[in-house]
Amino acid sequence: MLIIEDLHTSYNGIEVLHGINIEVKKGEKVALLGANGAGKTTTLSSIVGIAKEKKGKIVFNRQDITHLETHDAIEKGIVLIPEGRHIFTKLTVEENIRIGGFLLSKHRNDMQENMERIYSLFPFLKDRNSQMAGTLSGGEQQMLAIARGLIGNPKLMLLDEPSLGLSPLLVTKIFKIIDEINNMGVSILIVEQNANIALDFTDKAYVLELGNINLSGSSKQIKEDDRIKTAYLGM
Numbered sequence: 001m002l003i004i005e006d007l008h009t010s011y012n013g014i015e016v017l018h019g020i021n022i023e024v025k026k027g028e029k030v031a032l033l034g035a036n037g038a039g040k041t042t043t044l045s046s047i048v049g050i051a052k053e054k055k056g057k058i059v060f061n062r063q064d065i066t067h068l069e070t071h072d073a074i075e076k077g078i079v080l081i082p083e084g085r086h087i088f089t090k091l092t093v094e095e096n097i098r099i100g101g102f103l104l105s106k107h108r109n110d111m112q113e114n115m116e117r118i119y120s121l122f123p124f125l126k127d128r129n130s131q132m133a134g135t136l137s138g139g140e141q142q143m144l145a146i147a148r149g150l151i152g153n154p155k156l157m158l159l160d161e162p163s164l165g166l167s168p169l170l171v172t173k174i175f176k177i178i179d180e181i182n183n184m185g186v187s188i189l190i191v192e193q194n195a196n197i198a199l200d201f202t203d204k205a206y207v208l209e210l211g212n213i214n215l216s217g218s219s220k221q222i223k224e225d226d227r228i229k230t231a232y233l234g235m
C-alpha cells in the first residue's frame with residue numbers, strides 16, 4: 001500500500017533522512033521507533049507533503065506521491081494525526097470533528113455517515129458533542145484528534161506519538177482504539193517512544209537512528225533483539 005524507497009529529506013539543504021526504505025502493506029500495523037531527533041516526525045511529514053525537500057520515491061496504492069501537496073494526500077486517503085493534540089479548544093467536540101472534513105469536498109456526502117461511525121467508536125464523544133473541546137481531559141483530546149482523522153475515511157493513518165503524556169491506563173485505551181480502527185480496514189504507521197507497547201501492538205517495526213533505518217523486521221523478532229533491549233526497552 002505504502003512504499004518508501006531510498007528517501008532523502010532535507011531542511012534548508014541539511015539532510016536529515018539519508019535514504020530510508022519503509023513498506024506498509026494493506027491492513028498492516030507498523031511501528032517507527034527511534035530516539036529524539038532520529039527523523040520519525042520528518043518521515044511522516046515527508047509522506048503527507050509537509051516536508052518538501054525530498055529525493056527518492058514514495059508510492060501509495062501504485063501512485064507516485066513523492067511530491068504531492070498535503071491536501072492531495074488527504075484526498076488519496078492518507079491522514080496524519082500530528083504530535084500534540086492540535087484541537088480547537090474554543091470549538092465544540094462535533095465542530096472539531098467536522099472541521100476534519102472541510103478539505104474533503106468529494107467526501108461531503110458521506111460526512112453524516114462517517115460522524116455516526118466515529119461516534120460508535122467513541123461513544124463518550126457523542127455524549128459530549130456540544131461541549132467545548134478545551135474542557136476535555138488530555139487523553140480525551142487525543143482521542144478527539146484521532147476521531148477527527150477518521151472523518152475523511154482514510155485508508156492509511158499515520159500517528160505521531162499518540163500516547164505522549166498519557167497515563168498507562170489511557171495509553172492502553174488509545175492503543176485499543178487504534179486496533180479497532182485497524183480492524184475497520186485502515187492501515188497504521190505509528191511513531192512511538194514507548195517501544196515496549198508499540199512492539200506488542202504492531203506486526204512490523206523499523207528503528208531509525210540519525211536518519212537511517214538500522215533495524216527492521218517483525219515486531220516480535222525486534223522485541224527479542226539485544227540492541228533494542230538495551231537501547232529502548234531498558235532491559
Ligand SMILES: Nc1ncnc2c1ncn2[C@@H]1O[C@H](COP(=O)(O)OP(=O)(O)OP(=O)(O)O)[C@@H](O)[C@H]1O
Binds near residue numbers: 012035038
Ligand atoms: N522544520 C525543520 N527545520 C529544520 N530542521 C528540522 C525541522 N524539523 C526537524 N528538523 C531536524 O530534523 C531532525 C529530525 O527531526 P524529527 O522531528 O524528524 O525527529 P523525531 O525522530 O521526530 O524526534 P522526536 O522524538 O524528538 O519527536 C532533527 O535534527 C531536527 O532538528
Ligand SMILES: [Mg+2]
Binds near residue numbers: 041083
Ligand atoms: Mg517527532
